[in-house]
Amino acid sequence: xxxxxxxxxxxxxxxxxxxxxxGAGQADHRFDIYFIDVEGGAATLLVTPExxxxxxxxxxxxxxxxxxxxxxxxxxxxxxxxxxxxAVVSHWHLDHYGNxxxxxxEIEIGRFWDRGIPDALQEDAKFEERIAAYRAASQxxxxxxxxxxxxxxxxxVAPLEVTVVTGSRKVIENAGPPNPFxxxxxPRPEDPSDNAAxxxxxxxxxxxxxxxxxxxxxxxxxxxxxxxxxxxKVDLFMVTHHGLPTSNNPVLVRAIDPVVAVxxxxxxxxxxxxxxxxxxSCNSLEHLYQLHRNVKLGPEEQTPAEFIANREPTVNxxxxxxxxxxxxxxxxxxxxxxxxGKVREYRTRPAANGRP
Numbered sequence: 551x552x553x554x555x556x557x558x559x560x561x562x563x564x565x566x567x568x569x570x571x572x573g574a575g576q577a578d579h580r581f582d583i584y585f586i587d588v589e590g591g592a593a594t595l596l597v598t599p600e601x602x603x604x605x606x607x608x609x610x611x612x613x614x615x616x617x618x619x620x621x622x623x624x625x626x627x628x629x630x631x632x633x634x635x636x637a638v639v640s641h642w643h644l645d646h647y648g649n650x651x652x653x654x655x656e657i658e659i660g661r662f663w664d665r666g667i668p669d670a671l672q673e674d675a676k677f678e679e680r681i682a683a684y685r686a687a688s689q690x691x692x693x694x695x696x697x698x699x700x701x702x703x704x705x706x707v708a709p710l711e712v713t714v715v716t717g718s719r720k721v722i723e724n725a726g727p728p729n730p731f732x733x734x735x736x737p738r739p740e741d742p743s744d745n746a747a748x749x750x751x752x753x754x755x756x757x758x759x760x761x762x763x764x765x766x767x768x769x770x771x772x773x774x775x776x777x778x779x780x781x782x783k784v785d786l787f788m789v790t791h792h793g794l795p796t797s798n799n800p801v802l803v804r805a806i807d808p809v810v811a812v813x814x815x816x817x818x819x820x821x822x823x824x825x826x827x828x829x830x831s832c833n834s835l836e837h838l839y840q841l842h843r844n845v846k847l848g849p850e851e852q853t854p855a856e857f858i859a860n861r862e863p864t865v866n867x868x869x870x871x872x873x874x875x876x877x878x879x880x881x882x883x884x885x886x887x888x889x890x891g892k893v894r895e896y897r898t899r900p901a902a903n904g905r906p
Contacts, residue, residue: 579707579878581755583786586624587841587860587869588617590792590816591645594762595621596753597629599878600704604636606751606762608649618649620869622656628871628889633658638695640764641748642671644680651683662692665717665749673743695749697722708756708880715781716750716766721774729779735772735801745791746770752781756880758898759784761806765791771799779805785883785898786874789813789829789838792820800828807832809896810885812839812872813853817863820844823851836896839872839885859887 579599586593588609596604603625609617625631637659639647653659667685671677684692699714715722740746748764761784763771771790775781787808791797792815811829815821821844829838838853843861855861859870870888876898877883886893 581708581710581758581876581880582629583760583874583876584624584629585788585812585814585839585841585872585874586621587867587871588620588645588814589613589864589867590814590819590842591617591648592640592764592792592814593617593621593649594788594814595624595629597631598703598705598710599707601631602635602703603629603631603633604638605634605653606638607640607646607764608637608653610645611648611652615652616869618652618656620871621649621653623869624871625657628873633660635660637662638749638751639664639684639692640750640762641665641744642668642674642677642681643744643765644674646764647684651687654687659687662688663695664692665696665747666694667692668744671744696720705755707878708758710753710755712751712753714749715752715761716748716763716770716774718747719770721770722780724774724776724778724780726778726780726782728777729775729801729805731801731804732776734804735776735799737772738768740769741767741796743767745797750774752784755876756898757901758786758876758880758883760786760788760874761808762788763790763797765797767791767797768799771797771802775802775805781806783807783834783899785809785896787811789815789825792816793822793825793840794820795822795824798825798828800831803828804832807834809834809836809899810839810874811835811837812841812874812885814841815844817842817845817860817867821847821852823847826852837885837894839887841870841872842867856892857887859891 582597584595591609592607594606697720703710745765748766750763753760793813
């Protein structure tokens with residue numbers, strides 16, 4: 551508890567010393583979430599009603615600055631920000647932290663957060679070399695997040711908070727009501743990769759709830775929600791691990807029962823039919839959005855074309871983003887594809903419906 555209080559105090563102090571951009575968020579007091587297309591990596595920008603910004607992951611490096619430029623475009627030109635308050639790394643795979651260091655040469659970053667930096671990574675022989683740039687950018691002072699950490703953000707409208715529900719293969723206490731889908735879990739061999747160590751973040755804005763689990767994998771997903779479900783149901787779910795079937799265990803996906811899901815897949819990475827079938831089995835799912843059409847699948851095997859942001863292979867891709875925007879009271883939210891996409895409105899679940 552003392553550690554949580556210290557981290558919360560640190561976050562408040564940081565916000566006071568480094569105030570957010572007053573032009574973003576505060577204009578309409580909405581809570582905005584941008585899913586940025588980084589071709590099968592991940593980069594998610596959140597902007598609070600007070601203009602405080604959180605970037606979770608940063609896509610691949612190189613490729614002529616493709617992902618870096620797409621992130622900067624959304625941050626500056628779409629969200630209207632001139633700084634990033636918090637840059638989070640969900641886990642140590644290059645498609646998730648590839649541009650954290652490069653971003654610091656383009657835009658101010660207030661604070662870095664991660665699960666702790668390991669000495670080595672067995673699946674990445676170049677990890678020591680690659681992590682050196684991140685260490686330099688963060689000045690070796692990144693904050694370490696652990697399962698159970700909880701933060702409250704400044705908000706003059708609905709309260710906004712985030713809980714770290716997994717990290718470094720640890721999960722929050724398995725409290726809450728029994729998970730009726732517990733029997734769906736079929737254990738698999740232990741995953742030794744850093745995917746299983748992913749940070750998972752549960753954001754709540756009023757009654758609205760958004761879950762983002764990085765690349766968390768099968769058995770840890772089950773550890774989180776069996777035999778009980780401490781998460782309850784969510785409104786918006788960022789489909790885990792780009793929609794790959796090594797993640798998205800039905801025991802978790804069915805338990806959280808999302809109303810809207812956004813899959814950050816690439817043209818040939820993720821968007822797996824097994825995961826899509828799991829999502830379609832959720833009782834409450836109204837729409838699944840994909841950042842990309844899976845070029846290996848037929849139209850009937852994935853979400854309808856009007857819910858796909860980018861339909862061309864990488865060589866012709868425009869890098870269109872998906873935006874969710876939550877009303878100031880947290881009672882409703884909209885989702886649209888790109889600046890000109892159709893705006894679809896959804897009602898937030900009431901607090902008594904499936905909430906822990």
